[in-house]
Amino acid sequence: MTRDRIVLRGLRAHGYHGVYPEERTSGQPFVVDVVLGLDLAGAGRSDDVGDTVHYGELAQRIVAVVEGDPVNLLETLAARLAEVCLAYPSVEEVEVTVHKPEAPVGVPFEDVAVTIVRSR
Numbered sequence: 001m002t003r004d005r006i007v008l009r010g011l012r013a014h015g016y017h018g019v020y021p022e023e024r025t026s027g028q029p030f031v032v033d034v035v036l037g038l039d040l041a042g043a044g045r046s047d048d049v050g051d052t053v054h055y056g057e058l059a060q061r062i063v064a065v066v067e068g069d070p071v072n073l074l075e076t077l078a079a080r081l082a083e084v085c086l087a088y089p090s091v092e093e094v095e096v097t098v099h100k101p102e103a104p105v106g107v108p109f110e111d112v113a114v115t116i117v118r119s120r
Helices: 021-026 041-046 055-066 074-086
Strands: 005-015 028-038 091-099 113-119
Touching: 005 055, 028 055, 028 074, 055 074, 074 091, 074 113
Parallel strands: none
Antiparallel strands: 005 028, 028 091, 091 113
């Protein structure tokens, strides 16, 4: 098991995900955390971005998915984001957390989130 990690926390995007019509019409903010598990030894030796995952590019891809085609469930959105991360050949495992800070739950809350872990 690889112990090396690349972590992106607090990526923000406006999406239209949810089961209620108003969520699909107005949209709302989503916050994404991603933890990639991969071997970073080669990048540490070479000092070449080509030997790692360019986290700026990955962040752009994640935001594009959140801002893209709507889904009903956070679970589905998280699975789509995990697929984006696993498309990088060096990524062995990914943990994705999708937060929905303005979820329509009807009571005061601090956070609503779904976390999934996927690996090759």
